[in-house]
């Protein structure tokens with residue numbers, strides 16, 4: 763097997779004050795991100811989603827296998843098919859598939875089986891994890907740490923879109939196998955989540971939730 767060569771690292775060493783300024787600015791900007799569930803039909807600027815996906819695809823991944831596939835859905839008929847299938851699964855979920863405990867946890871978010879945003883939003887990004895990649899000779903190359911890798915890439919995608927002034931919803935209609943059928947993806951790929959992308963409707967309100975204090979989430983040794 764060929765071994766990749768090495769090249770100089772492109773690295774910007776910053777003065778401490780500038781490092782702090784940047785990380786604080788990032789924290790403040792990301793602190794305004796919220797999941798949106800009411801999207802307007804307003805289109806997104808040309809090329810914006812592609813740039814955000816390029817940022818996502820720069821994510822680290824197990825053995826650099828980049829075990830993800832993103833399907834960008836803008837076709838109204840495909841969005842409609844996804845809404846119909848998602849609402850069918852969600853009806854079953856809210857009518858009994860989900861435990862009472864889970865439904866109690868979801869109640870403050872005000873979610874239910876109706877998903878009009880899947881048609882209203884200008885763009886859905888279906889994210890798949892790939893169990894295998896295909897080597898140049900056609901053989902299967904096993905992927906490693908797929909969920910971790912795709913989770914990191916998805917985080918970068920959400921971050922890039924938020925910094926671009928675009929709202930998202932991380933949506934996981936349960937189960938999501940219908941995405942393979944509608945989007946014609948092979949069964950070596952597993953739906954990871956569906957990202958709804960667009961602008962919020964005017965005057966949208968979001969659940970008044972709180973974050974846990976950092977001291978509860980972080981320890982230093």
Ligand SMILES: Cc1cc2nc3c(=O)[nH]c(=O)nc-3n(C[C@H](O)[C@H](O)[C@H](O)COP(=O)(O)O)c2cc1C
Pocket residue numbers: 795796797798799871873931932933934935955968971
């Ligand atoms: C993996 C994952 C799955 C989620 N699935 C759904 C979903 O199916 N429907 C939904 O309305 N929100 C979903 N959410 C959004 C969460 O409810 C939301 O992130 C959480 O309540 C915190 O709110 P915020 O995103 O506004 O900060 C999901 C979030 C994550 C990370």
